[in-house]
Amino acid sequence: MASDYVPIDVSADPILLELAEQVRRSNRPRVLKRADEDIAVIAPLASVARRSSRKRTTEGEKYSTIAALAGAAGVLPRPARWEDIRETARDEHLATKFGIRS
Secondary structure, three states: OHHHOOOOOOOOOHHHHHHHHHHHHHOOOEEEEEOOEEEEEEOOOOOOOOOOOOOOOOOOOOOOOHHHHHHHHHHOOOOOOHHHHHHHHHHHHHHHHHOOOO
């Protein structure tokens, strides 16, 4: 539904920006009035995506942390040297990103 609305950038208008921040913080819509006439409603979005400084796991990424990778070590078919694992990971990365096989 939010995609039906035409966005208005309020970053240059401190009054509108403050109003938008108040609505977001309170999570309650506000009615805008002119004298006794209701003219508009400003409402928070149902879900506001907040950016995180933490890297999120993408769909194609199997192990988001070293700890997760270490937990998967038990599923290796045979013990492998670190250099071999690194080379395999590099090859898979290049193949996924650029379609390159070495």
